[in-house]
Amino acid sequence: MENDHSKIHRREFVGMAATSALAFTIVPRHVLGRGHVAPSDKITLAYIGMGTQGIRELLPLLKNEQIQVVAVCDPNKDATGYKDWNKSGSLTDIRKTINDPNWTSGGDNMVPGGRDNGKSIVDSFYRNMHPDWNMKGCRAYEDARELLEKEKDVDAVKIMTPDHLHGILALAAIKRGKHVLMHKPVSNRLLEGKRVIAACKNSKSITHLIPWDSNGSMETVMTWINAGAIGTLTEVHNWTNRPVWPQYSIIPAEEPIPAGLNWDLWLGPEAMRPYSSQYTNMVFRGWYDFGGGSMADMGHYSLWTVFNALQLTTPHTIMPHLSHVVAMNGVVPHQIENDFSFPFASTVRFKYPANGKRGPVDLCWYDGGMQPPVPPELMEQNKELPAEGMMFAGTEGNILTGFNVQNPQLISGKKTGMEAPKADTRNQVDLTSAALPLFVNACKTGTQYPGNFFEAEHLTEAVNLYSVALRTGKLLKYDAVSQQITNVPGADKYLNREYRSGWDPATI
Numbered sequence: 001m002e003n004d005h006s007k008i009h010r011r012e013f014v015g016m017a018a019t020s021a022l023a024f025t026i027v028p029r030h031v032l033g034r035g036h037v038a039p040s041d042k043i044t045l046a047y048i049g050m051g052t053q054g055i056r057e058l059l060p061l062l063k064n065e066q067i068q069v070v071a072v073c074d075p076n077k078d079a080t081g082y083k084d085w086n087k088s089g090s091l092t093d094i095r096k097t098i099n100d101p102n103w104t105s106g107g108d109n110m111v112p113g114g115r116d117n118g119k120s121i122v123d124s125f126y127r128n129m130h131p132d133w134n135m136k137g138c139r140a141y142e143d144a145r146e147l148l149e150k151e152k153d154v155d156a157v158k159i160m161t162p163d164h165l166h167g168i169l170a171l172a173a174i175k176r177g178k179h180v181l182m183h184k185p186v187s188n189r190l191l192e193g194k195r196v197i198a199a200c201k202n203s204k205s206i207t208h209l210i211p212w213d214s215n216g217s218m219e220t221v222m223t224w225i226n227a228g229a230i231g232t233l234t235e236v237h238n239w240t241n242r243p244v245w246p247q248y249s250i251i252p253a254e255e256p257i258p259a260g261l262n263w264d265l266w267l268g269p270e271a272m273r274p275y276s277s278q279y280t281n282m283v284f285r286g287w288y289d290f291g292g293g294s295m296a297d298m299g300h301y302s303l304w305t306v307f308n309a310l311q312l313t314t315p316h317t318i319m320p321h322l323s324h325v326v327a328m329n330g331v332v333p334h335q336i337e338n339d340f341s342f343p344f345a346s347t348v349r350f351k352y353p354a355n356g357k358r359g360p361v362d363l364c365w366y367d368g369g370m371q372p373p374v375p376p377e378l379m380e381q382n383k384e385l386p387a388e389g390m391m392f393a394g395t396e397g398n399i400l401t402g403f404n405v406q407n408p409q410l411i412s413g414k415k416t417g418m419e420a421p422k423a424d425t426r427n428q429v430d431l432t433s434a435a436l437p438l439f440v441n442a443c444k445t446g447t448q449y450p451g452n453f454f455e456a457e458h459l460t461e462a463v464n465l466y467s468v469a470l471r472t473g474k475l476l477k478y479d480a481v482s483q484q485i486t487n488v489p490g491a492d493k494y495l496n497r498e499y500r501s502g503w504d505p506a507t508i
Contacts, residue, residue, distance in 0.1 A: 042068040043179075043443050046151050048144045048169060049160030050074035050118035051281060052084045053113060053183070057160065057210075058118065059097040060433040062125045064234050066440045071151050072118035073141040076261035079107030079114050083281045087111065098124040113281075114260070115140045143265055145508060155179060156206075156443060162284040163292045164497075165268045167192040170207075170453070171505045174199045179206040179443045184300040188292040188451055190464035191483065191496040195505065197460065200453045206442040211300035212451030213435040216405035218309035221392060223416070230394030230413040232359055234309070237391040238302050239366035240403065242294035247286040248341050249325040252276035267502035286342050288471055288494075293342040294367035296463040302390060302403050302455070303363075307459050312357060314461055314480035315350035320469035322346040323368065339471050344368050348466050365466060375400075377412040468494040 039332035045067055051074070061067060084090055090112050090260060095103050098121060122138040141147040144165070145194025148157075159169050167187030174196070186209065187193035200207050225233050254274035257263045261354050263275045270289045285291035286354035306312070322343040325336045352361045364372065371385050375398050378384070385391075388403040397413020410416070435451070442449045461480075468485070469476050471494050477487040485491040499505070 005479035018431035028206060043155045043440055044068050044070050044153065045156045045158060045181075046071040046073065046147055046154045047118065047122075047158050047160070048073045048147065049158075050076070050115050051113050051160065052082055052090060053089060054114055054160035055094070055121065058121065059093055061158070061436065062097065062122065062129075063433075064288050064436045064440070065130075065448075067436065068135075069122050069138060070142060071139040071147055072115055072122060073144050073147045074113075074115040074118060075262040076114045076258075077142070078258075079110075079117050080113050080258050080260060081277055081281065081410055082111035083109065083283070084111045084115035092123055094173045097121075099128045100124055115142065128152075137308065142262055144169055145172065145502075148176055148178075152176075154342050156181065156439075159183070162266075162268055162280075162290050163188040163296060164284075164290045167196050168269055168503060168505050168508060170196050171199055172508045174203050174205045174207070175389040177203070177205060179439075180453075181208050181210065181439060182453075184209060184211045185292045185463055186456060186460045188288075188290075188296060188464065188467065189495065189497050190461060190468070192505070193460040194457075194483065195445075197454045197457050200251055204446060206439065206446075206448060207453040208435070208439050208442075208449075208451045209300065209436060209453055209456050210435075210451075212304060214301050214404060215305040216302075216402070218305050218405055220408045221399055221401065222309050223407060224399055224408070224410055224413075225392065225394070227416045229410055229416050230392065230399060231396030233310075233361060233392060233394050234359075235362045235364060236306060237364045237366070237372040237393065238299070238306075238403070239371045239385070239389060240294055240298045240302075241369070241387045242367050243286060243342070243344075245282050245285060246278070246424075247344050248278055248283075249336055249338060249344075251340065252278040267500075268358055269497060269499045271498070271500065286367060286491060287400040288340060288342065288467060291342070292463055293467055293470070295348070295365050295466045298403075299365065299466075300459060302405065303462070304456060304459055305405060306363075306390075307462075308455070310361060312352050312363065312462075313355060313360065314478065315352050315363070315465065316478060316480075317351040318465050318469045318476040318478065319349040319351070320346060320466075320473060321348070321477070322470055322473065342467075343470060345370050346470055348469055350462060350465070363462070375411060397490055464495070490496075 034506055043066060047069055050072055062069060091105065094099050094112060103124065105117055118119060119138045119140040126133055126135040157173045158181040159166055161169065161182055164184060166182055170180050170182055186196050255276050257275045279287060285297055298312050323345040327336055328331050347370050348365045350363040352363060356362050372391060374385055390401045390403060390405055392399040399408055400411050401408040438449050465478060468491060472488055472491050474488045476485050476491060479486050
């Protein structure tokens with residue numbers, strides 16, 4: 001099944017979404033049993049995480065008439081203290097979606113967010129756009145555990161929380177037979193991610209990791225590689241402009257907890273600490289406890305299709321290079337010891353063994369402005385590498401692509417006569433919306449489809465080993481069988497987390 005899924009190209013994606021409804025047949029719900037939804041019914045969905053990205057993705061989901069949002073959840077009640085990429089874009093989109101030009105977020109009237117806004121958006125949309133549905137009010141929860149216990153008849157959940165809650169909430173939902181849509185990563189701890197994937201393999205729950213929707217096609221790149229255009233492939237380089245959020249080199253000072261925020265619930269399984277706004281909302285990504293860094297944030301979009309095409313499994317060696325911060329201790333400078341936040345910039349090299357006809361390959365990730373050396377063939381043309389991109393390096397040439405493998409160019413090597421495809425101009429929001437019919441169809445038929453959690457197993461491994469390598473600052477040797485780091489004593493503790501009382505995945 002996994003190999004079949006990896007063969008589906010992005011050009012086939014829209015066609016799959018458009019035709020998925022044709023497979024529906026009318027089957028009573030009781031015939032299908034738990035874990036399946038009758039094709040004649042709507043998918044009822046609980047939405048966990050009402051931050052800015054959660055609301056952004058809620059809007060196109062509401063427009064899908066085969067999905068009905070019946071509950072929302074967030075530990076923050078009010079629209080206070082949220083951050084976004086611009087001040088008014090979210091508010092404008094909400095008003096347009098719910099057909100209410102006067103809707104306001106309340107709170108500090110800056111950026112919408114919080115469970116009260118989530119409930120208001122859902123209720124307003126169904127009242128204004130589908131009055132014939134006679135919808136009851138959407139239910140709002142502070143605690144996702146309470147939602148999962150009380151909403152027993154909900155078919156699916158969408159998880160849009162900070163990274164540290166992804167794995168444990170996915171496990172809890174799957175345990176209850178719910179289908180799961182979730183943003184990246186599967187987990188920000190390797191062993192927890194492995195438990196989620198194992199649970200998927202042993203469950204009828206349909207799972208979907210959202211960045212699959214935006215992955216590019218490796219078809220042209222693989223055609224050139226297999227034709228010997230660049231000789232033998234030796235390295236894959238992928239670089240991003242992330243982080244595009246503040247990063248911190250010291251533990252922040254305590255701040256008053258905002259009214260309406262349950263800080264204890266926001267922390268979830270992680271250890272209690274004083275509240276700071278420098279932990280929450282978009283900046284959570286920069287902390288090892290709460291986020292997954294730049295690679296977890298963006299690598300799922302760029303590398304998933306690369307892992308499938310090259311059949312990358314588990315790296316045996318991970319080599320980090322990272323920036324550091326120096327402070328003054330009185331009159332003496334010293335380097336700050338930091339195992340709590342991701343560095344401002346880094347490169348991490350993963351060494352993958354040969355697999356089948358493919359020889360050994362190194363995967364090199366770059367963030368914070370770091371990039372691979374500019375190839376001589378570009379230097380001769382007085383060109384530089386783009387701000388984000390990917391390059392496939394071989395013994396006889398290079399292929400340069402966009403960050404998501406789009407718009408490939410054979411910049412050196414043997415000409416194959418195959419023209420590069422037309423530029424890919426699709427955007428992430430449209431692709432995520434196009435994937436929803438596939439999810440609905442899968443829930444109704446009980447048939448897993450591309451983009452499920454267990455297809456991301458090896459990518460989950462990579463993004464979490466990236467974190468451990470940066471956190472230790474050491475070259476790591478990893479044994480896939482024992483799931484242990486064999487050369488750095490104490491590094492294994494970063495593969496898992498210590499769960500606070502009430503958050504152990506065995507009991508949640």
